[in-house]
Amino acid sequence: MWPSFPSNILGLALLPLVLASPVQKRARGPWMALDTDFPDPSFVGDPNGGWYAFGTNGNGKTIQVASSPDFQKWTLLNKEALPTLGGWETNVNHWAPDVIRRNDGKYVMYYSGEAKSDPGHHCVGAAISQGTDPSGPYIPQPNPFACDLDNGGAIDPSGFLDKDGTRYVVYKVDGNSIGNGGDCNNSVAPIKPTPIMLQKVEEDGVTPVGSPVQILDRDDSDGPLVEAPNLILHQGIYFLFYSTHCYTDPKYDVRYATATSVAGPYTKTNTELFKTGQFGMTSPGGGTVSGAGDRLLLHSFCQPNVRCTYAANISIQGKTVTVL
Ligand SMILES: *[C@@H]1O[C@H](CO)[C@@H](O)[C@H](O)[C@H]1NC(C)=O
Numbered sequence: 001m002w003p004s005f006p007s008n009i010l011g012l013a014l015l016p017l018v019l020a021s022p023v024q025k026r027a028r029g030p031w032m033a034l035d036t037d038f039p040d041p042s043f044v045g046d047p048n049g050g051w052y053a054f055g056t057n058g059n060g061k062t063i064q065v066a067s068s069p070d071f072q073k074w075t076l077l078n079k080e081a082l083p084t085l086g087g088w089e090t091n092v093n094h095w096a097p098d099v100i101r102r103n104d105g106k107y108v109m110y111y112s113g114e115a116k117s118d119p120g121h122h123c124v125g126a127a128i129s130q131g132t133d134p135s136g137p138y139i140p141q142p143n144p145f146a147c148d149l150d151n152g153g154a155i156d157p158s159g160f161l162d163k164d165g166t167r168y169v170v171y172k173v174d175g176n177s178i179g180n181g182g183d184c185n186n187s188v189a190p191i192k193p194t195p196i197m198l199q200k201v202e203e204d205g206v207t208p209v210g211s212p213v214q215i216l217d218r219d220d221s222d223g224p225l226v227e228a229p230n231l232i233l234h235q236g237i238y239f240l241f242y243s244t245h246c247y248t249d250p251k252y253d254v255r256y257a258t259a260t261s262v263a264g265p266y267t268k269t270n271t272e273l274f275k276t277g278q279f280g281m282t283s284p285g286g287g288t289v290s291g292a293g294d295r296l297l298l299h300s301f302c303q304p305n306v307r308c309t310y311a312a313n314i315s316i317q318g319k320t321v322t323v324l
């Protein structure tokens with residue numbers, strides 16, 4: 001059911017090529033960070049050099065949190081990061097949290113919650129840390145940050161701090177949730193769009209400035225959807241990481257698009273940075289990259305219905321991202 005990749009056969013076949021190349025070393029690839037169900041991971045650094053990761057509901061928590069002193073070895077914390085909810089959301093389906101550190105030392109968590117007004121569909125919520133502990137607790141804002149329920153809802157938020165200090169949030173309009181059936185409810189025509197939106201926010205991280213703009217959408221090579229956006233800036237190039245296909249499909253992956261302006265246009269590289277069969281992964285996705293562009297967390301099925309979190313070292317040169 002969960003095939004292991006025949007790395008021996010391929011490894012031997014590639015060996016002469018690897019030896020002949022002066023720069024290309026064979027990637028060591030991701031390592032297991034959290035050997036438990038911890039999907040859609042994101043992470044934030046604390047001022048003391050440690051790291052905190054956040055994951056979709058699981059292990060009895062609404063939002064899961066883990067910590068690491070060095071990004072290498074991770075520990076799941078027995079702590080509820082989001083102990084109270086906004087009035088707009090039900091108590092199920094808290095997905096894909098993302099945390100940023102504000103200039104005032106507090107943290108903002110963006111997450112997806114299910115709308116009471118439209119069960120089965122989701123809005124993006126924002127919550128602010130009570131103190132300056134990145135693990136929370138986080139206190140939700142009374143109203144959702146983004147909904148767009150007419151177009152399927154809003155999920156998979158991720159914060160971004162631009163070079164000039166402007167803050168943004170990217171998220172996905174969950175069009176496949178109002179699709180016509182099939183793979184992730186969106187492989188039967190007419191296929192619904194699943195646009196990735198960019199919303200400028202004030203310094204507080206939670207107050208929108210103007211209207212969101214669309215920066216990406218699915219095309220037929222992406223299957224039913226694009227989702228799980230994560231934006232970074234590296235040496236003048238904006239990198240938008242995202243996943244394509246249905247999360248249960250072996251075609252789920254991590255790709256990236258690049259732009260020279262934050263609002264785009266973004267050009268899809270169509271590079272599958274992580275895909276099934278590579279590095280022993282199964283339906284990898286939900287990738288989040290550090291602002292420095294040197295490390296990443298993502299999930300992959302490690303057992304049926306269990307998405308473990310893996311960490312990887314990456315390197316960016318020009319417009320190319322490489323897994324180390
Ligand atoms: C698929 O979308 C339709 C609306 O277009 C909705 O009624 C149905 O519940 C959705 N199915 C799933 C599995 O989400």
Ligand SMILES: *[C@@H]1O[C@H](CO)[C@@H](O)[C@H](O)[C@H]1NC(C)=O
Pocket residue numbers: 028029030031313324
């Ligand atoms: C990742 O980078 C860290 C820090 O440079 C290093 O100690 C570690 O060995 C690397 N791990 C892999 C798998 O490349």
